[in-house]
Every structure is written in C-alpha cells, then in structure tokens.
Amino acid sequence: MxxxxxxxxxxxxxxxxxxxxxxxxxxxxxxxxxxxxxxxxxxxxxxxxxxxxxxxxxxxxxxxxxxxxxxxxxxxxxxxxxxxxxxxxxxxxxxxxxxxxxxxxxxxxxxxxxxxxxxxxxxxxxxxxxxxxxxxxxxxxxxxxxxxxxxxxxxxxxxxxxxxxxxxxxxxxxxxKGANYLDDRIAPLVGALPEYDGDAPPSLQACVDAIVERLHAADAPIVELVGSDPASKRLVAARVADALNLRVCRIGADAIPQAPAELEALARLWQRECALLPLALYVDAYDADRAGSAGAAVQRALGAFSGLVFFDVREPWPRVARETLPVDVAKPLPAEQRALWLAALGDEHAPTAARVAVHFDFDAATIARAAELSLALANGDADQVPALAWAQCVAHARPVLDQLAQPVEAKATWDDLALPDAEKSLLRQIADQVEHRGTVYDDYGFRARMNRGLGISVLFAGESGTGKTMAAEVIANALGLLLYRIDLSAVVNKYIGETEKNLRRLFDAAECGGAILLFDEADALFGKRGEVKDSHDRYSNIEVNYLLQRMEAFRGLAILATNMKSALDGAFVRRLRFIVKFPFPGLPEREAIWRRALPAGLATGAIDYARLARFNLTGASIHSIALNAAFLAARANAPLSMPLLLDAARTEFRKLEKPVSDGDFRWLERAEGAA
Structure with a gap:
C-alpha cells in the first residue's frame, strides 16, 4: 500500500x-x-x-x-x-x-x-x-x-x-474525503506552464537561483519577470516552483475580472486554494496594455492575490501594491543555444548546430522540439538532418510573421540580377555578412566590442522597378531565409500606440525565425525632419524613433527600400551599414533582362533582343511585357513572337503614360503588311 x-x-x-x-x-x-x-x-x-x-x-x-x-x-x-x-x-x-x-x-x-x-x-x-x-x-x-x-x-x-x-x-x-484538486471556478481561468525536461541554460539557472535565495530569505513577493521572451520566463518560473515544491498556474491578463467584486471573489478563492494546495500564480501580462482596462485589472489583481506570484511583462511596470522583485530574463545566450542544439542533435551534427544557432534565436524548449522533430523525420538518415533542422527553424516563426507582414516568395537567384558589378558585389557582401556573422561576432570576438546591436541595416535606393525587391529575394533565397515586406507608408496605425506594438511583435518574430525584413517606401517615415504640426506628426516621430532603435538592436537583416534617397534624413542614412544604388538599367542590362524574362524551353519565333532593349524600360516593365505577350500567344495558340512582344510593349507604354511614336513600332507594321 x-x-x-x-x-x-x-x-x-x-x-x-x-x-x-x-x-x-x-x-x-x-x-x-x-x-x-x-x-x-x-x-x-x-x-x-x-x-x-x-x-x-x-x-x-x-x-x-x-x-x-x-x-x-x-x-x-x-x-x-x-x-x-x-x-x-x-x-x-x-x-x-x-x-x-x-x-x-x-x-x-x-x-x-x-x-x-x-x-x-x-x-x-x-x-x-x-x-x-x-x-x-x-x-x-x-x-x-x-x-x-x-x-x-x-x-x-x-x-x-x-x-x-x-x-x-x-x-x-x-x-x-482526500480528493485535492483545483477549484472548478478557478480551473477554467488558468492553465499549466509548458513542460521542458532538459536542464536550464546557465544564464537562466542563475536567475532561478537568485529568485529562490530571495524567497527563502523573506516573505513571497511578486516576482516581476522582465524581458522579450515569454518562454524563457516561464521556464524560470517553473524551475523556481520546482525548487519550492509548488505547482504553477498561469492566468492571462484578459482572464482577470475587471469588476472589483468579481476580482475580490476570485482572489479569495485563490488564497483559499493556496492554503489547500502548494500553488504559485503566473500572471501573463506580456501583451497587456498598462494604460487600458486590462492593465488596471492586472494592477488590482497583483494587490489582491496572495502567495507567490510571477508577473510576466516585457518592460517593468510602475510600482504595484505588493513588494516586487524585478528579474531580467533573456533567451539563452548564443553560446548556450549552440550547446543546446548540439546536445539535442548529437555531436555528429555539430556543423548544423553551429549554423542554426547563428541564424535563429530560440528558447531552450523550442530548440528541443525542433531537434527532436528533425531527427524523427530523418528516420536515421543523418544526411537529411541539416536540411530538416533548417526547415523546422524557418517554419517556426512563419505563423506570427504572416499576420504582421506580407510574405515574399524568394525564387530569384544571382543570375537574375541585372546590375553593375559594384552593386552586385555589395549585395554579395551583405549576404556574406549574414552568413558569417557567428564567425566574426563570436569566434573573432567582435560581439564584445559592438555597442549598437548585431544586426545589418541596409538601404536599397532606386526608381520603382529597378530590382530592389528582386535583390532582396536573391539574398533571402541564397541564405534559405524567409522574406517579408512591410509598407512603411502605412506604418502609423490610426490607433495610437498600436504601431509600436505591432513593430515589436514583428521584430521579435523575425529575430526568432531569422527572417529578412524589407521595409518599402522608407522615405515615408525616414524623411527629413520637419515641423510637428499635429498629434499625428508627434506620434509618427515616436514610431520613427522606436523603429530606429529596433533596427539597431535587430540581430537579423533589415532592408529599407526607397525611390527618393535624397529625401531621407542624413542622420538616419549615416547609421546604415550598406547603401546599394539601383540605377535605371542601361542598354546592356536591359538586353540581359529581356533574355532572362522568357523562360527556357518556351516556344518562340525569332526574337530581336537588341531591338527590344532599345525600349527605355525598367526590369519590372520588361517582365510585365514578357508575361502579357505570353498570354497573347496562348490566346492565338501560337509561339511567342516578336510582333506579340511589341504589341505588349505598346500596351505597357500606354499604361506608363509614355509617349508612343509610330517609329517605335514600325517593325510591327511592316510585319503586318507582309502578312
């Protein structure tokens, strides 16, 4: 028995x-x-x-x-x-x-x-x-x-x-009667913290030890867990509770009653449960608005709930009703993440562990899950593990990013770029810096010398259609990373403060998943500072300052694209690591673009690429003409021909409101007369 x-x-x-x-x-x-x-x-x-x-x-x-x-x-x-x-x-x-x-x-x-x-x-x-x-x-x-x-x-x-x-x-x-369970009036409001059986990384274990020592020395305060990684904070709370033989229940800020009478009833029930069960409460206010009604309810709850309370916030809150122990909690350090990957994948996959640790920023539990799934999918085939582990990492942040920005499918390659050699060289340098940042920052020791963040911020400047987005695709495709476009011309949300919140979520998810961020219309937000005329301008400046701070702290690649480099604030431009100019394509570049615009294997007649290159068009317009001409060929059930390309070119000129002279299409007229 x-x-x-x-x-x-x-x-x-x-x-x-x-x-x-x-x-x-x-x-x-x-x-x-x-x-x-x-x-x-x-x-x-x-x-x-x-x-x-x-x-x-x-x-x-x-x-x-x-x-x-x-x-x-x-x-x-x-x-x-x-x-x-x-x-x-x-x-x-x-x-x-x-x-x-x-x-x-x-x-x-x-x-x-x-x-x-x-x-x-x-x-x-x-x-x-x-x-x-x-x-x-x-x-x-x-x-x-x-x-x-x-x-x-x-x-x-x-x-x-x-x-x-x-x-x-x-x-x-x-x-x-001996059945000791959580009261069913509380149970629907709370949940358990995610389980993680592995050892806590040393940096997080240090947080655990400090909290336990403080709790042994005095009455239980509110432990305010501050930082941008909820998963690591939950791990710290769980390990503290384990050390004190407590069970942690998590309650979200939105589940806390806002009516004072309901909150008082819940607090009394919780206090009673703490007397009957070894409990600690984890109040998740990470996304709560301090100034809103939910924030006010959280403040009242912190004063009402007894026992050990963990308080999850991104930044410290103003003083609450009870004694507070603030503790900064971050994700595992880069070296710790590398060690976690190595322990989870095994020594034979050390190169893979090193590479994913550089490009992705995961908590301990996420690393364990991704590694376990990668090994399971490989089913004993060690050669598949690197690609599977990379795919797991890339997919991790996609659901959050898809809600906040426009995904761009990166298919373009280096061969698709029609740029001067100097600009191509700059783009390759950017990709190389992203790929080898672990070597430079950690192995060479530059991380300790960096005081402005470890990210790479670059500017792509040029007219619309000159290849800025394609260049971003090329880099993302070469690195095997996700690419997301953000329209900065609409970045200031009509609800004050929402923009900063969404940008924060965007950068957090991109940093976690190694995604590349392409901010379009950069001049809309980073233009030369002018007079503040109304509240909209004031809040626009707040968003600009926040975006600048996050870009500097962002450990990934942030690309800003603009049609008007001259309109950008000079102080802002000086903070960028690279500036890549996308000139209007010259005659040789246009001919190269025309040749790549038509897919290999497409049935065509005789195409005069030199003749087509004389049209003064951007790469985007050339690709549009090629696509429209292909539809004309499909309708006619005929090979793609020069007359169809010129017909599509005439349509493109009219769309762009460019002057169209008969001489530009005289070849088409001669062909029609011959027919």
Missing part, C-alpha cells in the same frame, strides 16, 4: 468516526426536542445551553491499537481547520455541513433535531444548539466559514439567518 493509500484509509476512518459522533449528538438533541414539550419552541432553544451540547462520547482515534500517535497521518479536516484558522466551533459547523453531503442519515436527523420536517438540512440555529462553545460571529462574512466560502448560506428573502440552510462547498467536501 502506498503512503497516500495509507493516509486515505486513515482519513476515511477518522471522518467516519467523526460523523458517527455527530449522529449521536443529533439523536440526543432530537430525543430532547421530542420529549420536552414544556420547553419554548426549538427556534428559541439555541439561545441557552442545551443538554445535547455536552460532549458526545470521544471520537474513535485514527490511530489503531499499537500505533504511535505521533506517527499517525493528519486527517484532512484537521489540516484544513489549521490552515484556514477555524475555531473548534467553526470546525464542527463544517463537519455538520459536510456530513450532510456524505451520509444520507444526517438529513432526517437534522429535521428531527430541529422539530421541523421541512428542515432536513443543517442551520446555524442547529449548530448553536448542537456544539460546545457556540459563537454567534462564526457566520460573520469576515470569519473563515464565509470568507473562504467554506460554507454557503442559502437564505430566502423572508427567512432568518439562523434558520437558513447551510451547505458545505463542494470543493471543501472533496478535500475532506
């Missing part, structure tokens, strides 16, 4: 003996009520001592013959009475109400003892007459029975308080 089974058996014997003693008391009170007709009515009899109030026969002890009383397990009723500070009388009232739920013989005895067949239930009047040392204030809202919702009073509009039915709370009855 297990220790719990032994305790449960002893607890059941104790409870049965206590209820047997209670039945004996009720029997004597019922007999007294039936035989003494000269006494006043039963409703008044509780005002003076009754014979039935004398102690019943001593309850049979839990301890069996020959058992040492000091070693006997403590019954649940005794534990509850001690933890919730019940008086002897209040404990007896609870026993009476609980017995009503556990023993069908109690109800008729209650009716007989009260000389009222309509009262087959406990009342306060019955308790006052039944037990020793009765106390009128036992039913006060401030005394434990009602304060902790141990006993509920069911009182009708016309019924006296002492004559109202008393009923034990279901959770309390279950506790007395």
């Amino acid at each position: 297990s220790a719990f089974e032994r305790w449960q058996a002893a607890n059941n014997r104790y409870l049965a003996n206590e209820i047997a003693g209670l039945r004996a008391r009720l029997e004597r009170l019922a007999a007294s009520a039936a035989s003494d007709a000269a006494e006043p009515s039963w409703r008044q009899r509780w005002l003076k001592p009754a014979e039935a109030s004398s102690p019943a026969a001593p309850a049979v002890a839990v301890v069996e013959a020959g058992e040492d009383a000091d070693d006997a397990p403590t019954p649940a009723l005794v534990v509850l009475a001690r933890r919730l500070q019940l008086s002897d009388f209040e404990r007896d009232v609870l026993l009476l109400c609980a017995a009503m739920e556990l023993d069908t013989r109690i109800a008729p005895l209650c009716a007989r003892a009260q000389a009222d067949a309509n009262k087959p239930y406990p009342t306060f009047a019955l308790a006052l007459a039944l037990f020793d040392r009765p106390a009128w204030d036992a039913l006060s809202p401030e005394r434990p029975l009602r304060y902790w919702q141990i006993v509920n009073v069911h009182q009708s509009m016309t019924q006296a308080l002492v004559a109202s039915a008393l009923r034990a709370d279901e959770r309390i009855v279950s506790y007395l």
Whole structure:
C-alpha cells in the first residue's frame, strides 16, 4: 500500500468516526426536542445551553491499537481547520455541513433535531444548539466559514439567518474525503506552464537561483519577470516552483475580472486554494496594455492575490501594491543555444548546430522540439538532418510573421540580377555578412566590442522597378531565409500606440525565425525632419524613433527600400551599414533582362533582343511585357513572337503614360503588311 493509500484509509476512518459522533449528538438533541414539550419552541432553544451540547462520547482515534500517535497521518479536516484558522466551533459547523453531503442519515436527523420536517438540512440555529462553545460571529462574512466560502448560506428573502440552510462547498467536501484538486471556478481561468525536461541554460539557472535565495530569505513577493521572451520566463518560473515544491498556474491578463467584486471573489478563492494546495500564480501580462482596462485589472489583481506570484511583462511596470522583485530574463545566450542544439542533435551534427544557432534565436524548449522533430523525420538518415533542422527553424516563426507582414516568395537567384558589378558585389557582401556573422561576432570576438546591436541595416535606393525587391529575394533565397515586406507608408496605425506594438511583435518574430525584413517606401517615415504640426506628426516621430532603435538592436537583416534617397534624413542614412544604388538599367542590362524574362524551353519565333532593349524600360516593365505577350500567344495558340512582344510593349507604354511614336513600332507594321 502506498503512503497516500495509507493516509486515505486513515482519513476515511477518522471522518467516519467523526460523523458517527455527530449522529449521536443529533439523536440526543432530537430525543430532547421530542420529549420536552414544556420547553419554548426549538427556534428559541439555541439561545441557552442545551443538554445535547455536552460532549458526545470521544471520537474513535485514527490511530489503531499499537500505533504511535505521533506517527499517525493528519486527517484532512484537521489540516484544513489549521490552515484556514477555524475555531473548534467553526470546525464542527463544517463537519455538520459536510456530513450532510456524505451520509444520507444526517438529513432526517437534522429535521428531527430541529422539530421541523421541512428542515432536513443543517442551520446555524442547529449548530448553536448542537456544539460546545457556540459563537454567534462564526457566520460573520469576515470569519473563515464565509470568507473562504467554506460554507454557503442559502437564505430566502423572508427567512432568518439562523434558520437558513447551510451547505458545505463542494470543493471543501472533496478535500475532506482526500480528493485535492483545483477549484472548478478557478480551473477554467488558468492553465499549466509548458513542460521542458532538459536542464536550464546557465544564464537562466542563475536567475532561478537568485529568485529562490530571495524567497527563502523573506516573505513571497511578486516576482516581476522582465524581458522579450515569454518562454524563457516561464521556464524560470517553473524551475523556481520546482525548487519550492509548488505547482504553477498561469492566468492571462484578459482572464482577470475587471469588476472589483468579481476580482475580490476570485482572489479569495485563490488564497483559499493556496492554503489547500502548494500553488504559485503566473500572471501573463506580456501583451497587456498598462494604460487600458486590462492593465488596471492586472494592477488590482497583483494587490489582491496572495502567495507567490510571477508577473510576466516585457518592460517593468510602475510600482504595484505588493513588494516586487524585478528579474531580467533573456533567451539563452548564443553560446548556450549552440550547446543546446548540439546536445539535442548529437555531436555528429555539430556543423548544423553551429549554423542554426547563428541564424535563429530560440528558447531552450523550442530548440528541443525542433531537434527532436528533425531527427524523427530523418528516420536515421543523418544526411537529411541539416536540411530538416533548417526547415523546422524557418517554419517556426512563419505563423506570427504572416499576420504582421506580407510574405515574399524568394525564387530569384544571382543570375537574375541585372546590375553593375559594384552593386552586385555589395549585395554579395551583405549576404556574406549574414552568413558569417557567428564567425566574426563570436569566434573573432567582435560581439564584445559592438555597442549598437548585431544586426545589418541596409538601404536599397532606386526608381520603382529597378530590382530592389528582386535583390532582396536573391539574398533571402541564397541564405534559405524567409522574406517579408512591410509598407512603411502605412506604418502609423490610426490607433495610437498600436504601431509600436505591432513593430515589436514583428521584430521579435523575425529575430526568432531569422527572417529578412524589407521595409518599402522608407522615405515615408525616414524623411527629413520637419515641423510637428499635429498629434499625428508627434506620434509618427515616436514610431520613427522606436523603429530606429529596433533596427539597431535587430540581430537579423533589415532592408529599407526607397525611390527618393535624397529625401531621407542624413542622420538616419549615416547609421546604415550598406547603401546599394539601383540605377535605371542601361542598354546592356536591359538586353540581359529581356533574355532572362522568357523562360527556357518556351516556344518562340525569332526574337530581336537588341531591338527590344532599345525600349527605355525598367526590369519590372520588361517582365510585365514578357508575361502579357505570353498570354497573347496562348490566346492565338501560337509561339511567342516578336510582333506579340511589341504589341505588349505598346500596351505597357500606354499604361506608363509614355509617349508612343509610330517609329517605335514600325517593325510591327511592316510585319503586318507582309502578312
């Protein structure tokens, strides 16, 4: 028999003996009520001592013959009475109400003892007459029975308080029987923290040790976990709770009642649960608006909830009602992430562990899951692990990023670029710096010397259609990373403060998933500073400053694209690492673009690429003409021909509102005449 089974058996014997003693008391009170007709009515009899109030026969002890009383397990009723500070009388009232739920013989005895067949239930009047040392204030809202919702009073509009039915709370009855579970009024509001069985990285274990030491030295404060990685903060909280033998329940800021009365009821229930279970609370306010109604509810809750409370925030909140222990928690350090990957994948995959640790910024649990899934999918084929691990990492942040920015499918390659050699060289340098940043920052020791962040911020400047987006695609494709476009001309949200929040989520997700960010229309936000004329301008400047700060702190690649480099603020431009100019394509570049615009294997007639290159068009327009001409060929069920290309070119010129002269399309007219 297990220790719990032994305790449960002893607890059941104790409870049965206590209820047997209670039945004996009720029997004597019922007999007294039936035989003494000269006494006043039963409703008044509780005002003076009754014979039935004398102690019943001593309850049979839990301890069996020959058992040492000091070693006997403590019954649940005794534990509850001690933890919730019940008086002897209040404990007896609870026993009476609980017995009503556990023993069908109690109800008729209650009716007989009260000389009222309509009262087959406990009342306060019955308790006052039944037990020793009765106390009128036992039913006060401030005394434990009602304060902790141990006993509920069911009182009708016309019924006296002492004559109202008393009923034990279901959770309390279950506790007395040995079923100790979280109250079902709290359970739907909270959840468990994610499990992680591995060792905490040293930097996080240091946080755990510091918190545990502080909690051992003083009463439990609010532990304010500050930082941008909720997963690491949850791991710290879970390990602290493990060290203190506590179970952590997480509650979101949106689940905290905003009505004061509802919050007070929840706080009392939680405090009661903390007395019955080893609990700690994790208040998740990471995305909560401090200035909003949810933030105000969180502030009130922090003052109301007792016991150990972990408070998850991105940045420190103003002083709350209780003592607060702020602790900064970050993701595992780069070297720790590399060690986690190596431990999860195995020594044979050390190069893969090193590469993914450089490009992605994951917490310990995410690394463990990604590595486990990669090895499972590889099914013993070690050659597949590098690609599978990379794919798992890339896919991790996609769901969040897809909500915040426009994904760009990166298919273009270096061969698709039609740029001067100097610009191509700059683009390759950018890709190389992203690929080899781990070597430079960590192996060469430059990380310790960097004071402006480890990211790479670059500017692509040139007219629309000159290849800025394609260049971003080429870099993303070469590195195997996701690419997302953000339109900065619409970045300032009409709801003040939402832009900063969304940018924060965007940068966090991109940094985690190694994504490349392409900010379009950079001049819309980073133009030369002008006069602040209204609140919109003021908040625009706030968003600009925040974006600048995040770009410098961003450890990935951020690309800003503009059509008007001259309109950009000079101080901003100087903070960029690279500036790549995208000139209007010259004749050789246009011919190269034309040759790559038509897919290999496409059925064509004789194409005069030199003739087409004389059209003064950007690469984007050339690709548009090629696509439209292909549709014309499909309609005619004929090979793609020069006449169709020139016809599509004429349409493109008109779309761009460029002047169209007959001489530009004279070849087309000669071809038509010959036909």
